[in-house]
Amino acid sequence: MSKYTVNISSYDAFRKDTFGKLFDTDNAYGSQCFDAADLLWRQLKTTQPDGSPRRLRATGGAAMGAWDVSVRATNAGTEFDIIADVTKIKRGDVIVFGTKLGAYGHIGFADEDYKTPAISTYSQNQGGTNGVGQAAAFTVRSYTSAGLIGAFRFKAWNAPPPPPNPPSPSRMDDALEMLKQLAKMPNTAPPDSTIGDVLEILKELAGMKPSPAPNQPEPKKTVEQVAQEIWRGQGDWGTGEVRKQKLIAYGGEQFQKDVQARLNQLAAGK
Numbered sequence: 354m355s356k357y358t359v360n361i362s363s364y365d366a367f368r369k370d371t372f373g374k375l376f377d378t379d380n381a382y383g384s385q386c387f388d389a390a391d392l393l394w395r396q397l398k399t400t401q402p403d404g405s406p407r408r409l410r411a412t413g414g415a416a417m418g419a420w421d422v423s424v425r426a427t428n429a430g431t432e433f434d435i436i437a438d439v440t441k442i443k444r445g446d447v448i449v450f451g452t453k454l455g456a457y458g459h460i461g462f463a464d465e466d467y468k469t470p471a472i473s474t475y476s477q478n479q480g481g482t483n484g485v486g487q488a489a490a491f492t493v494r495s496y497t498s499a500g501l502i503g504a505f506r507f508k509a510w511n512a513p514p515p516p517p518n519p520p521s522p523s524r525m526d527d528a529l530e531m532l533k534q535l536a537k538m539p540n541t542a543p544p545d546s547t548i549g550d551v552l553e554i555l556k557e558l559a560g561m562k563p564s565p566a567p568n569q570p571e572p573k574k575t576v577e578q579v580a581q582e583i584w585r586g587q588g589d590w591g592t593g594e595v596r597k598q599k600l601i602a603y604g605g606e607q608f609q610k611d612v613q614a615r616l617n618q619l620a621a622g623k
């Protein structure tokens with residue numbers, strides 16, 4: 354059980370819950386940057402491979418030891434993605450700095466996406482003396498991005514956005530299925546909730562934009578229809594060569610010949 358409980362529903366929630374405060378999760382050396390990152394790990398409900406409660410591991414008693422290959426995968430567990438390409442760092446990632454920031458390196462949270470020459474970092478011990486006193490409290494400070502050696506990305510803070518509601522023809526299926534169930538309840542008043550559900554779906558479907566009719570060509574007229582039209586002086590078929598070309602354009606040469614043959618029959622009183 355962690356001695357601290359903080360809100361980890363999002364990076365911003367975590368930041369808001371910890372800003373200006375001091376945490377000494379490992380009860381050693383006061384409130385260090387290591388405790389800042391460890392604080393997140395200690396909120397996790399999972400256990401380490403040896404069954405002990407989750408905490409951030411680090412070799413050599415150094416903040417940068419959290420990125421050491423011997424503990425990296427254990428630290429990532431199932432909850433974190435390992436970000437080896439530091440240029441991919443995103444706000445909220447747990448970022449690890451190497452010896453460019455001193456013998457122990459540094460660890461904290463990216464307070465902005467990767468950028469150069471420096472990146473805003475949210476952590477403890479970013480101004481205090483040996484992690485002691487209020488000056489060590491959680492705050493933001495910029496550190497050279499050249500010092501970054503890697504990052505852990507807490508998946509829960511980087512869930513992909515839910516897909517937009519697709520137009521769902523299955524909603525009609527849902528309504529039909531409910532109606533079928535209702536039909537199977539002879540002599541029983543259906544529960545209001547079910548009727549309500551069906552009505553909701555029907556309203557939803559009624560509000561849906563009707564799907565546009567497929568772009569279908571006008572059904573083609575038959576030889577007989579066209580011949581009758583021309584015979585009655587309907588349509589815009591013209592006469593002579595104009596008519597011939599229009600008929601060919603409309604239905605092809607054979608169509609034109611057939612229409613002409615039919616017109617000849619009509620003229621002959623057939």
Ligand SMILES: [Ca+2]
Binds near residue numbers: 377379380381382383
């Ligand atoms: Ca400590």
